[in-house]
Amino acid sequence: MLLPNSKLLTLEQAIETRKTLRTAGKSMVMTNGCFDLLHVGHLSYLQASRKLGDQLWVLINSDESVRSLKGPTRPIQSEIERAYCLAALTCVDRVIIFNSPRLVDEIEQLQPDIYTKAGDYTIDTLYQPERHAFDNAGTQIQFLPYLEGFSTTKMIEKIHKAGSL
Numbered sequence: 001m002l003l004p005n006s007k008l009l010t011l012e013q014a015i016e017t018r019k020t021l022r023t024a025g026k027s028m029v030m031t032n033g034c035f036d037l038l039h040v041g042h043l044s045y046l047q048a049s050r051k052l053g054d055q056l057w058v059l060i061n062s063d064e065s066v067r068s069l070k071g072p073t074r075p076i077q078s079e080i081e082r083a084y085c086l087a088a089l090t091c092v093d094r095v096i097i098f099n100s101p102r103l104v105d106e107i108e109q110l111q112p113d114i115y116t117k118a119g120d121y122t123i124d125t126l127y128q129p130e131r132h133a134f135d136n137a138g139t140q141i142q143f144l145p146y147l148e149g150f151s152t153t154k155m156i157e158k159i160h161k162a163g164s165l
Contacts, residue, residue, distance in 0.1 A: 007087035017133030030112035050091035119146035
């Protein structure tokens with residue numbers, strides 16, 4: 001299914017857009033994840049991330065990448081559907097789909113000013129090659145408050161329970 005999405009960029013388009021943003025003196029905040037089923041925790045986190053810079057770019061795992069991380073029953077929504085939902089949020093400026101489980105190459109090419117992750121992560125639990133790529137790019141890493149009790153996995157479990165009633 002093709003959904004119109006003016007915020008969705010290929011990596012090549014993102015690299016060029018990033019150059020333009022940097023030339024204009026604007027900052028870019030980047031985050032990443034599967035964002036399979038948007039929930040309150042995602043929305044709170046994305047809104048807080050957007051406040052840290054001029055633009056918020058969300059890099060989402062491709063369908064294949066989600067399957068490799070989460071198992072064969074995921075994602076629930078396709079990468080195009082997930083990108084469309086994220087792009088509908090006013091706090092999100094750009095969406096990029098990446099194919100590998102990790103985004104070292106994207107970090108090196110986009111060199112974000114700030115990278116955000118939810119507070120259930122720490123500097124030590126970040127994937128270390130990504131952390132080193134951020135360090136090399138001069139990216140500031142910020143951990144934002146984590147809303148306990150909100151997760152896609154918990155949503156899926158709740159839906160399964162409701163279906164078996």
